Amino acid sequence: MSFLIPCPHCGPRSVYEFRFGGEARKRPAPEADAAAWAEYLHVRRNAAGVQTEWWFHRAGCRQWFQAERHTVTNHVRRAFRVEEETGRDAL
């Protein structure tokens, strides 16, 4: 189903203006072992439900941001600038 994403800069726009960047995951520490990096690189929760994920507004502000979307209904609960989220270690 096509849907709208409320870009934090540009407002609600068609999903086809955006590039999907995958589920947001915590990066391992630089000194983490190879197994931790292999897991970070490949393993995904692939949730059938709400997930926090990266989007890039390629036909708009050309900024990366995150959104919470239900992957079964495609309903986007909210979208936000990562740097404005306190306590979120997403980068």
Added chain:
Amino acid sequence: MDELFQSRRMWRRHELKPHYDVAIVGAGVHGLATAYYLAKEHGVRKVALLEKGYLGCGSSGRNTAILRSNYRTVEGIPFYELSLKLYEQMSAELGWNVLFSQCGHLTLAHNDSGVAGLRVRAENNQLLGVDSRIIYPAEIRRLVPALDVSSGAHWPILAALYHPPGGIIRHDAVVWGYARACDALGVEIHPFTEVTGMETARGRVERVRTTRGDLAAGAVVNCTAGWASTVSQMAGVPLPIVTHPLQACVTEPLKPFLHHVIVSATLHVYVNQTDKGELVIGAEIDPYQSYSFRGTLPTLEQMATYTLELFPQLHGLRVLRQWAGVCDITPDFAPIIGRAEDVVNFYMDVGWGTYGFKAAPGSGKLLAALIATGRAPELLEPFAPGRFRQGRLVGEKAAAAVSH
């Protein structure tokens, strides 16, 4: 004679028993093929197929029914070729017509890198005994007169990989044929029986919970598509899979004019004409992860635009219906088949992306051998679940992404 006109159940109904030798989650073509070979070749008949919907309601009934084996890698080519050979014998083996038409399959190239890619595939295919070769516009025009091979096309056709044994099958017939054969061998098929959870202890799946009661099994097999991550996570096994929808559509029927499967990876489209005369058109996967089965207008527009690039004369044709299936995409565009690394009785046959239907018989046969003997057949080794941890990816991307 009267018998011919009596309706008979192709598979029976059963009460769910508390224990099975093998419990297979998902009664699509992969689960059915695995159960069939377990019973037929290994004498393992206490098998339950647990299906949350009706048989073939998932990807087995949503794909575009294209069969081929002209893949790119040394791992992939013999693996898909095994299935193609099994499909060739299937009607005779199951006593059931699966309507396999080996009409031939053409993958088009529209630029130099595309031609180079086809050449690699042609060479690899020929080395491994698969009938596959490069042909150029004069021969393409002779084979498929309806195709626009003029140099004035927006994306001119420079060459094609011609794979004569490729073709089209009736995908529902394959599901029903396997289900009927499984039932005759004593396998229990349980439709509308959704697996809701698993209990694990000491590195084993001890119980499987379903909407019709719990059961235990010597081996539990995840043969789902679209729910592969969800089902494996029930057993505590994370997967490197991202699920995307893939859409297709079918047009109103025309007189027969197209006798081959036409694929263009550059144009993200594949087209064939069914025996009824309808065109079946498939797109690439949707550009974002989702479990939604709803069609979208942008994808329909894309399918129409690119089909008209290949066949401009179809501009007035109407679309009858459009649908979506969900595809479990792995990082190397190759499936994950084998025993879970940390759960000794949990097997997986997942991550089939956009190429699962054409690989089902071979995959089921090899997986049944692994479950029954404990040893992985050589053809399965490259697809083991541990390869991502070890950094041994297969690299089938060039052939598998959209080229059905």
